[in-house]
Amino acid sequence: MSITHRSVPFSLGRLGIVAGNTFLEAVRQKLFNFLLLLAVALVASAQLFREFNFGSSELKFISDFGFGAMVFFGSTLTIAATAQLFFSEIENRTALTILAKPIWRTEFIFGKFLGVFAVVGVFCALTTGLLLALLYHRENVLMAANAEAFEQGRIIHYGDLVLMGVLQWMKFGVLAAITLLIASFSNTNLYTVVMGFFVLVICHLQYLARDAYGSVASLPLRLLVRLLGYVFPNFQVFNLADQIGIGAGIDPAIFLRVAGYALIYIAVIGGLAVYSFRNREI
Amino acid sequence: MTNPNPAPAIEITGLTKDFSLNLRGIKLRAVDNLTLSIPDGQVFGLLGPNGSGKSTTIKIILGLLEPTVGECKVFGTPSGRVDSRLNVGYLPEAPYFYRYLSGRELVRFYGRICGVSSKILPDRVREVIDWVGLSAAAHRRVGTYSKGMLQRIGLAQALVHDPQLIILDEPTAGVDPVGSAEISELILKLKKQGKTVLITSHLLAQIEDICDRVAILDHGKLILEGDVNELVGQRDRQSLIVDSLPPTELEELRGWLAARGHVLNAVEQPRTRLDQLFLSKVSRPKKGGDIT
Amino acid sequence: MKSKLINFRPLWTGVLVATVLVVTGVVVRPFEEPAWVFVRSKQPALKLDSLQGALGQGVTVGLLGGFRAIVADLFWIKTNSVWEDNNLPATQTFIKLVTAVDPRPLYFWQNGARMIAYDMPNWRITAGGGYDAMPKAQQRLIDEEQSAIALKYLNEAFGYHPNSALLYVEIANVYLNRLKDNESAAEAYRMASMQPNAPFYAARIYPELLRKMGRNAEAYAWLKQLYPTLPKQIDHAKGVTEFEVQSAMAPVVLSRIRELEQELNIPESKAFTP
Numbered sequence: 001m002s003i004t005h006r007s008v009p010f011s012l013g014r015l016g017i018v019a020g021n022t023f024l025e026a027v028r029q030k031l032f033n034f035l036l037l038l039a040v041a042l043v044a045s046a047q048l049f050r051e052f053n054f055g056s057s058e059l060k061f062i063s064d065f066g067f068g069a070m071v072f073f074g075s076t077l078t079i080a081a082t083a084q085l086f087f088s089e090i091e092n093r094t095a096l097t098i099l100a101k102p103i104w105r106t107e108f109i110f111g112k113f114l115g116v117f118a119v120v121g122v123f124c125a126l127t128t129g130l131l132l133a134l135l136y137h138r139e140n141v142l143m144a145a146n147a148e149a150f151e152q153g154r155i156i157h158y159g160d161l162v163l164m165g166v167l168q169w170m171k172f173g174v175l176a177a178i179t180l181l182i183a184s185f186s187n188t189n190l191y192t193v194v195m196g197f198f199v200l201v202i203c204h205l206q207y208l209a210r211d212a213y214g215s216v217a218s219l220p221l222r223l224l225v226r227l228l229g230y231v232f233p234n235f236q237v238f239n240l241a242d243q244i245g246i247g248a249g250i251d252p253a254i255f256l257r258v259a260g261y262a263l264i265y266i267a268v269i270g271g272l273a274v275y276s277f278r279n280r281e282i
Numbered sequence: 283m284t285n286p287n288p289a290p291a292i293e294i295t296g297l298t299k300d301f302s303l304n305l306r307g308i309k310l311r312a313v314d315n316l317t318l319s320i321p322d323g324q325v326f327g328l329l330g331p332n333g334s335g336k337s338t339t340i341k342i343i344l345g346l347l348e349p350t351v352g353e354c355k356v357f358g359t360p361s362g363r364v365d366s367r368l369n370v371g372y373l374p375e376a377p378y379f380y381r382y383l384s385g386r387e388l389v390r391f392y393g394r395i396c397g398v399s400s401k402i403l404p405d406r407v408r409e410v411i412d413w414v415g416l417s418a419a420a421h422r423r424v425g426t427y428s429k430g431m432l433q434r435i436g437l438a439q440a441l442v443h444d445p446q447l448i449i450l451d452e453p454t455a456g457v458d459p460v461g462s463a464e465i466s467e468l469i470l471k472l473k474k475q476g477k478t479v480l481i482t483s484h485l486l487a488q489i490e491d492i493c494d495r496v497a498i499l500d501h502g503k504l505i506l507e508g509d510v511n512e513l514v515g516q517r518d519r520q521s522l523i524v525d526s527l528p529p530t531e532l533e534e535l536r537g538w539l540a541a542r543g544h545v546l547n548a549v550e551q552p553r554t555r556l557d558q559l560f561l562s563k564v565s566r567p568k569k570g571g572d573i574t
Numbered sequence: 575m576k577s578k579l580i581n582f583r584p585l586w587t588g589v590l591v592a593t594v595l596v597v598t599g600v601v602v603r604p605f606e607e608p609a610w611v612f613v614r615s616k617q618p619a620l621k622l623d624s625l626q627g628a629l630g631q632g633v634t635v636g637l638l639g640g641f642r643a644i645v646a647d648l649f650w651i652k653t654n655s656v657w658e659d660n661n662l663p664a665t666q667t668f669i670k671l672v673t674a675v676d677p678r679p680l681y682f683w684q685n686g687a688r689m690i691a692y693d694m695p696n697w698r699i700t701a702g703g704g705y706d707a708m709p710k711a712q713q714r715l716i717d718e719e720q721s722a723i724a725l726k727y728l729n730e731a732f733g734y735h736p737n738s739a740l741l742y743v744e745i746a747n748v749y750l751n752r753l754k755d756n757e758s759a760a761e762a763y764r765m766a767s768m769q770p771n772a773p774f775y776a777a778r779i780y781p782e783l784l785r786k787m788g789r790n791a792e793a794y795a796w797l798k799q800l801y802p803t804l805p806k807q808i809d810h811a812k813g814v815t816e817f818e819v820q821s822a823m824a825p826v827v828l829s830r831i832r833e834l835e836q837e838l839n840i841p842e843s844k845a846f847t848p
Contacts, residue, residue: 003357003368003369003446004368004369005357005359005365005368006365006368007365008364008365008368008397011397014394014395014397017391017394017395018395021380021383021391024382024383025380025382028382029382052651052654054681055681057679057681060643060647060679060681061647064643064644064647065644065647067644068641068643068644071641092378092379092380092381093374093376093377093378094378094379094380096341096346096372096374097372097374097377097379097392097436097439098392098395099344099345099346100344100345100346100367100370100372100374101367101392101395101396102364102365102367102368102395102396102397103364103367103395104364147817148821153815181591185584185587185588201635201639204638204639204640205635205638205639207610208638227596229599230595230596230599230600230603231592231595231596231599232595232599233599234606234610235640236610236613236639236640237606237609237610237613239613239640240613251612254608254609254612257605257606257608257609258606258609260605261602261605261606261609264598264602264605265598265602268594268595268598269595271594272590272591272594272595275587275590275591276587276591279584279587281301281346281347282341282346282347302584
């Protein structure tokens with residue numbers, strides 16, 4: 001009998017296999033079915049705005065609600081899918097089987113991350129695509145009906161809306177990494193989901209702590225506020241859809257900066273999840 | 283690179299594993315100073331009551347847990363290292379696999395994780411699925427499998443990368459005697475192929491039939507280890523099985539033995555073992571069918 | 575106790591995670607800051623004090639969390655529903671709430687002002703017995719009161735849209751249509767025409783109003799200055815579109831100039847030459 005002796009270096013291939021399997025699980029568990037519901041809701045709300053006769057501002061309403069739905073459902077999907085796809089491995093003890101293979105825990109965790117990131121990516125792409133199609137259709141109709149409101153040409157910057165969709169996806173990436181970090185040490189799916197939402201809210205309000213820093217008088221409280229401002233990533237920086245709306249252009253430099261910000265956080269928080277997961281007794 | 287293996291399949295030295303339970307530092311000692319060597323090519327039974335430390339020991343061998351003290355090597359490689367698992371196949375207790383994959387997809391997935399080359403992977407997957415007798419059900423989702431089928435697909439995934447050491451944690455738990463006998467047969471086939479098999483089981487009769495050596499753990503400590511025949515066999519006694527004798531002839535035999543200084547200790551009616559009776563009466567399922 | 579704590583791994587994992595996050599926060603701050611400053615610059619300060627009475631805690635968190643646009647949209651839809659019921663106090667409250675939540679869309683200011691200036695007098699007069707029953711002087715008083723509210727509201731909008739021609743146009747329309755105050759309307763149209771991206775009609779209505787007030791010479795001077803600045807033919811190189819040429823209506827402006835020359839008896843020798 002002979003046995004194999006070779007080193008097992010970190011492999012993107014294995015990471016991809018885990019990611020692919022995670023994605024497949026999401027697909028076969030029909031996680032995408034609710035997208036259909038979302039699509040119906042979006043088209044229905046667009047129909048509702050027509051009733052109000054908002055004129056060209058109808059487009060702003062469609063865009064606001066579209067991105068609002070994307071942020072809301074996307075955050076929910078990200079947290080729930082990350083927790084579910086991670087804990088299904090732990091609770092069903094498939095993690096035991098897979099980690100008993102020659103695989104690094106880094107590959108496992110980042111594979112899980114990439115699988116979820118792909119799921120959320122499909123969600124963002126489909127939602128943005130649907131939103132753009134809806135806006136384009138309505139803009140054409142409105143342009144034909146009311147040329148004066150469009151004297152400067154089309155109101156909607158479609159390219160910018162795509163960038164906003166991409167930034168939402170990046171934000172969901174950071175959120176998925178955070179959820180994975182929580183899951184790496186938590187014992188239950190429910191705890192992970194609750195904590196995930198809690199951190200999501202904090203990350204959205206993080207800037208308040210930054211703003212408050214100057215106005216807090218007591219030194220210990222001031223230090224605490226400053227610490228809070230540094231511990232959590234700032235999610236509002238991704239929220240260009242709300243800040244900019246449909247009209248003004250997005251500076252590519254700002255876009256790259258925000259995307260880079262997300263990637264740094266994904267790498268760091270993902271790394272922490274790996275560290276915490278390595279210590280986990282399975 | 284492959285080479286003949288001089289090191290034991292598993293070598294555990296002074297292994298202790300504590301679990302921290304809370305901030306006050308209360309700990310649970312699951313394995314206590316265990317030293318064990320399992321040579322290559324043997325079927326080795328690890329026995330013990332629930333909570334005796336069997337599963338913890340297995341998890342340490344698989345690198346899923348780190349020892350608190352001591353070391354564990356698999357074919358000479360420390361078990362914490364990823365490459366120590368290249369030669370190990372593992373079937374967990376009551377396995378529950380990705381329900382959304384078909385049997386074939388599942389084995390293929392694990393084969394890819396183990397780095398089986400894509401050239402030989404399809405053949406290898408077919409081979410192991412056939413080997414465990416699940417060819418007819420390979421296209422079905424794992425979620426539809428019975429317990430016995432899950433065990434067999436579990437065995438297939440454990441074997442897909444042709445490991446030298448196969449670790450089976452309670453492979454027959456919850457499986458009926460027919461399924462259990464089939465798994466025993468598969469283990470004996472592995473033994474014939476020269477594989478090392480580490481098995482834990484509550485069914486001591488089964489262990490007795492297939493294991494070369496056993497170790498018994500209690501409260502994390504090794505309390506007994508040795509060759510099965512040596513441990514169970516009574517060398518100073520023999521049993522003779524003859525046709526039924528009338529009382530007069532039996533008395534004559536007793537006298538004949540006494541004249542030579544021997545004692546007839548017991549006269550009993552031999553019984554078939556119940557599991558053997560069961561297996562002889564119950565029809566075996568076709569390959570790929572349900573064996574629960 | 576201390577030594578036991580040292581051995582408790584989850585504690586140290588937690589400390590390490592927090593430390594790494596703080597260090598990351600400090601390191602990426604300079605990278606993130608410019609983007610955040612940009613986002614902040616697009617976000618007018620939220621005057622929570624003025625909103626607190628009207629909002630539940632959930633809505634407040636939504637606003638602070640960066641969902642002002644959608645919250646304002648929802649309030650605007652609510653405004654529309656109370657407007658359909660001719661509910662004056664509620665409509666007035668919601669109009670102000672919408673722009674307090676999100677003052678960025680001009681649409682809210684324009685349409686809010688229209689509801690105040692044009693619909694509310696109608697409701698008040700109807701509630702007071704109708705146009706036939708209510709004395710004209712009282713109707714005029716109501717118009718003046720509502721117009722004053724609308725104008726105050728529109729002037730507030732300049733705080734967020736300082737160079738908006740459309741806001742000046744809105745103000746001009748209130749003066750013109752509600753208060754029949756041609757002079758103030760003319761001034762507002764003049765202001766509108768001087769803003770960037772002003773619609774061409776503002777620069778044409780201003781001299782029309784001057785003519786109505788008998789200030790033909792001023793109108794003539796204005797139009798003479800205006801005409802050379804108008805796009806007359808499509809020029810893609812300069813970004814002049816067909817729509818611009820059509821809405822600039824240079825021939826119409828020229829014919830007004832000719833009409834005024836006749837009215838002012840300007841000799842042909844001194845006539846405007848395009």
